[in-house]
Amino acid sequence: MKTTLTVVLASVFSNAAFGQIGINTAVPIASLDIVAKRSDGSTAEGVLPPRLSGDEIKAADLQYTERHAGTIIYASAAVRVPSSKTVNITATGLYYYDGKMWQRMLPGDPRKMQPQSAGDIKNSVQPSDHNGWYLLNGRSVSSLPLPAQNSAAGLGFTTSLPDAADRVLKTRNGAELLGSHGGNNTMTITRSNLPDINLTGVVSGTAESAGAHTHGSGEGGFLLGGTDVGNNGSGHYQGNNDVSSWGGVGLMSSTATSGAHIHALSGIATVPTGGMGASMDNRSAYLVVNTFIYLGE
Numbered sequence: 478m479k480t481t482l483t484v485v486l487a488s489v490f491s492n493a494a495f496g497q498i499g500i501n502t503a504v505p506i507a508s509l510d511i512v513a514k515r516s517d518g519s520t521a522e523g524v525l526p527p528r529l530s531g532d533e534i535k536a537a538d539l540q541y542t543e544r545h546a547g548t549i550i551y552a553s554a555a556v557r558v559p560s561s562k563t564v565n566i567t568a569t570g571l572y573y574y575d576g577k578m579w580q581r582m583l584p585g586d587p588r589k590m591q592p593q594s595a596g597d598i599k600n601s602v603q604p605s606d607h608n609g610w611y612l613l614n615g616r617s618v619s620s621l622p623l624p625a626q627n628s629a630a631g632l633g634f635t636t637s638l639p640d641a642a643d644r645v646l647k648t649r650n651g652a653e654l655l656g657s658h659g660g661n662n663t664m665t666i667t668r669s670n671l672p673d674i675n676l677t678g679v680v681s682g683t684a685e686s687a688g689a690h691t692h693g694s695g696e697g698g699f700l701l702g703g704t705d706v707g708n709n710g711s712g713h714y715q716g717n718n719d720v721s722s723w724g725g726v727g728l729m730s731s732t733a734t735s736g737a738h739i740h741a742l743s744g745i746a747t748v749p750t751g752g753m754g755a756s757m758d759n760r761s762a763y764l765v766v767n768t769f770i771y772l773g774e
Contacts, residue, residue: 531556546576559631567773609774615640625772641768
């Protein structure tokens, strides 16, 4: 330790006047230039950042502000009950502070890979959980591994994960709860769904015309009879065309003719559509995939 401090302090003091610091070099070429002490493999070289557990990092939440953006720490364990700043500390590894929360530093080309954060959603044809991604199938949170349970709780899912089966994703609007469900895959047209228009038509017709005609007694006329002797019931009925009936007044058994005529009709017609009221599929053409949420490895 004494030798190491001597080398470091010597480098610092020898270069302070030039505004650059060199470790194991007297000619730093950057603000901080660290050169390997040995290059033959006889010593372990590199930069070792502070090592803290997720809970220890969380305990210092108030100490980290926007001006600490860029700070790097190695998390030796995932945080058990995450805060808003430590929700992404779901596994051991390097993390950097972006000014608002800790983000994981993943290996690989940063131009091709983006770090996952707890709560990220993706669609995939993967059949099951993998690499910290868990199926959104409505399962109980208690069935998940403990680190994933803690991560889910930090996202507000304390009882069960949302069930994304047969649903598309929708951006939150206003006070909608994240992870809540809504909408239907089928719909049934009701009268209120029809266009607000008037359908015009004519409901009319005529009775069959029979030309000029009369209606006889057999078609609704009258049959009147009288007696030719007294009114004591001893006589007999006269024929309808007998003009001697009723004291010679007589009665014709047919109505007067009114010439050719028709009878108009009108009313409300009920025309069946032949429909059955079946529901319609409300979905566009689709590709079947699984939906996953990232809860950490």
